[in-house]
Amino acid sequence: LEPCLMCMGALMQARVDRLVFGTFDPKAGARGSRMEVASGVLQEECSKLLKSFFKSLRKKNS
Numbered sequence: 486l487e488p489c490l491m492c493m494g495a496l497m498q499a500r501v502d503r504l505v506f507g508t509f510d511p512k513a514g515a516r517g518s519r520m521e522v523a524s525g526v527l528q529e530e531c532s533k534l535l536k537s538f539f540k541s542l543r544k545k546n547s
């Protein structure tokens with residue numbers, strides 16, 4: 486059965502690389518439930534911002 490949102494969060498925090506489940510849980514499942522997910526929105530700008538932030542953080546800490 487598809488894991489719930491809290492279980493999915495725990496799996497992500499544990500850096501589990503692969504999840505396999507047999508069926509979706511439309512009421513409580515993390516992937517197949519109520520939320521629509523959009524990715525890639527302003528991807529280049531976001532990537533540049535993150536790189537710049539971590540570059541300045543590393544510079545500050547060295």
